[in-house]
Amino acid sequence: MIRLAATDVIELSATDLVVATTLVLFAGLASIALRLGLERRLAIGAVRSVVQLLAVGYVLRWVFGLDRGAVVLALCIVMAVVAGHAAVRRPSKTFRGATWRACITLILTGLLTVFVVTCLVISAEPWWRPQYLIPLLGMILGNSLTGISLCLDHLLETLSERRPEIEMELALGATRWEAARDPLAAAVRRGMIPTINSMMVVGIVALPGMMTGQILAGADPLMAVKYQIVVMFMIAAATSLGSIGIALLTYRRLFSHHHQLRSDLILKR
Amino acid sequence: MRGAMRRPRDRTWGFGVDSRSTQPDADTLLSLRGLTVARNGRVLMQPVDLDVQRGEMIAVTGPSGCGKSTLLLTIAGLIDRVDGLVSLDGEDPSDSELDWPTFRRRVVLVQQTPALLDATVRANLERAFAYRTANGSTYSHDDAQRLFDRMRLASAYFSENARTLSVGEQQRLCLIRALLVGPAVLLLDEPTSALDAESADAVEAVLKEEAGWRGLSAIVATHDRAQADRLCDRVIELEASSAGNASGGPGA
DSSP states (O other): OOOOOOOSOOOOOHHHHHHHHHHHHHHHHHHHHTTOSOHHHHHHHHHHHHHHHHHHHHHHHHHHHHOOHHHHHHHHHHHHHHHHHHHHHSSSEEETTHHHHHHHHHHHHHHHHHHIIIIIISOOSSTTOHHHHHHHHHHHHHHHHHHHHHHHHHHHHHHHHTHHHHHHHHHTTOOHHHHHHHHHHHHHHHHHHHHHHHHHHBTTTBOOHHHHHHHHTTOOHHHHHHHHHHHHHHHHHHHHHHHHHHHHHHHHHHBOTTSOBOGGGEEEO | OOOOOOOOOEEEESOOGGGGGOOOOTTEEEEEEEEEOEETTEEOSSOEEEEEETTOEEEEEOSTTSSHHHHHHHHTTSSOOSEEEEEETTBOTTSSSSOHHHHHHHEEEEOSSOOOOSSBHHHHHHHTTSSGGGTTOOOOHHHHHHHHHHTTOOGGGGGSBGGGSOHHHHHHHHHHHHHHTOOSEEEEESTTTTOOHHHHHHHHHHHHHHHHHHOOEEEEEOSOHHHHHHHOSEEEEOOOHHHHHHTTOSOO
16 A cells, blocks of 8 residues: 655745746747747647646546545546547547447446556545546546557558458358457557557656656655556556457447458548 | 259349249259349349259359449358348358358358468468368368369469469469368359469369369359350359349339
8 A cells, every 4th residue: 555645845836837938938939930830839739738737727626625426437437538539539540439439448447447546556545536536547548548549540450451351261251250350459469569668668768757746746756656656557457458448349340240341331531 | 972963054144033932942052032232232233033053053244343243242141131031051141040150161252352361372271270160170281282283373382472472373272272161152253364264274174173073063253254154054144233223123
């Protein structure tokens, strides 16, 4: 059981934030001087990040204050649905019903993983305590949606490109599972690769944002590392479960019970 | 195994819609009843009624685009039929008794464009025995060797990547793979389209021998009337789809 000890946090005032704004101004000046034409986008981006983050801050403060499980759960589902929509927007191909399948996958695998962490690893009381649940779920969904996206992209691409081979296998008496197994495995592998790669280099090439944040917030580095290990494993589990989930749900949709490949259902966007 | 029944040559022009109620007789292996074929929601031809006897070769001819390939895909169940029945020895694969993979193992479709895995020729042939429906049957290298000789393919190819072969060689390789599975009926889509005359003759000879020796049946889609006459006992002429629609087919 690990507990976060937050001491020595330097409070940031509104003035501090205004000073930080000068940092963005430097980027803007560089854009003007070098005629990069990015000033407008930079300004919009800066304003958006301030507005969005403040909004999230107030929502989180409100939810933390309410301390009601149902509200926390509702917020979780909203987060998963938003992530589900983002996940199916990236692949170059799609099919009808891809969005709700991605959402269901993220809701189930995200909640399962976060439950294991808050309830069994961190032992938060109650398990849905929003201070733990929501940031953890956010990290899970952010990574899992990338995995789902890559997995779906790879799977739909393979099923379109390699349709002749797959239909050949079906024509020789393969069941839909036998014909789909290799493309499914390749797609799940594709979805998991970024997570595995980041586990390889974590701490050497990049200091994870969460760990950095905890250290900035005054936590003992070793404590932050322990949290980070939990988070890495949690993300690995969620990404693999998410990739497997979306691959299986896509398989159920695109391979009919007559053991056909329904490539006519795959749409270009 | 003996005595492939050879029916007298007869020509069916179009399809006998009136034979729809006819029950298949006892010698019938594969039976199509009122099979309605569509691609992308458009019905391509009149409902098809056809009985394929053991050892019988039936040619399906017609202009390109009339739906020959789609008809074969529909018989194999890789495309859903709109209506009608397909039965093998009286069993319909849409019933639970005979599932589609088991049906396809006995009624093997060979598509016109060769589809081979990115692996050696031998691995491609062995792959066909990795499925549940192989039901214990295993790859026989001797059988493959014999078919290679009969179809004028060099056996040096066995260890080469199948995709490095010429299209004509790939086409014969796909046919060999289908024959090794030991089907009752072959559905062949333009089986000699990529072959020179000599190789085409060899393929036709093998098919005729298989029909005679072990009663292999086939439905052969071909645009080549001469081949249809040489190879097949019966020729079925499909009309162009516009003509089919004019005579009352749905679709625009």
